[in-house]
């Protein structure tokens with residue numbers, strides 16, 4: 463059968479992302495035949511609970527019938543049309559609904575395909591805004607220590623993860639980093655909110671001294687994903703937003719990972735009651751089905767580009783911007799949020815999982831057990847440099863897909879996970895912890 467040697471064929475023909483390919487000499491690839499709900503099935507009758515939602519994208523399970531039907535219906539009408547000079551119903555409907563859902567008045571949607579391209583869009587738009595405003599010297603960006611905003615050159619230049627960035631440093635434009643409000647860095651006895659206030663005071667000092675040269679501050683609201691699910695107090699965002707306004711620095715909210723209910727509200731910014739100047743969305747936007755990203759921005763910013771002169775416009779494009787199939791998947795995803803009252807339903811699931819995870823939180827090897835909405839994480843006490851790979855393997859043996867970031871184990875399952883599956887997840891992790 464063809465699938466028998468899929469592993470070998472893949473290693474020959476496919477260069478896999480974020481991988482040292484040589485490690486696959488000992489870490490076998492996992493060929494997946496099909497998905498259903500929270501489960502991924504291989505060709506040999508084994509299954510894996512997708513506890514990280516396939517890199518944080520899947521919201522309502524694999525092969526969700528409602529999203530499948532929407533895509534099927536769209537497929538018969540229009541699969542794609544270029545978005546320059548043309549428009550179509552799914553992209554208009556989606557933009558109107560996102561404008562309604564997003565905090566404040568973010569009335570203009572600019573589409574691209576991946577998260578990183580949304581970040582590129584927001585960075586260029588912010589800079590171009592200041593150019594159109596006769597302040598071209600405002601062309602620097604500030605991000606948080608340990609931030610992750612994607613891996614194209616512009617996005618990587620505001621990312622602060624050494625593993626992804628250091629080798630490419632000569633290709634990147636410099637950006638400034640301010641201390642992270644991630645409470646794992648708080649002093650002994652210091653509360654997350656006090657630590658957030660201490661961190662934001664440093665941001666304020668930095669902007670006071672440098673604002674004339676700064677276009678924007680970019681943040682991952684509430685949870686710094688790639689940093690190992692570093693969580694922080696919403697007061698940081700509340701103050702950062704105020705300070706950015708005072709110093710005429712744009713605030714770019716990168717909700718690519720945390721948007722669409724991950725932190726317990728539709729958008730993380732809601733918990734700080736702020737409206738950013740740019741809101742970047744991707745990953746869960748299409749329910750995780752198809753590459754789709756969008757930057758929402760304000761009318762004030764839009765108007766500065768609206769002009770008789772072509773070059774004052776935003777002459778930026780990605781070929782598949784606003785793809786009709788992806789937009790229909792996104793609309794079906796928003797329908798599920800609405801029809802199934804997902805934000806409320808998730809609150810019940812969060813409570814259940816927190817209850818079920820008591821033994822995990824108090825496990826002697828577990829540090830910093832934390833939860834925000836539908837994201838859970840903890841550090842494991844270990845000195846083994848190969849911990850992450852070993853944990854991944856051991857988890858597969860428990861029918862779990864978990865992929866630790868260093869010694870940080872996290873899970874953020876699809877929202878359709880049921881109580882029994884949550885119990886299964888926790889029991890499996892406890893088994894892995896005892897074997898690693």
Ligand SMILES: *Cc1c(COP(=O)(O)O)cnc(C)c1O
Pocket residue numbers: 576577578579581610611612613682687688716717718719744745
């Ligand atoms: C995943 C991610 C990105 C990049 O998105 P891609 O689709 O992988 O390009 C950017 N920012 C954050 C916060 C992310 O989690």
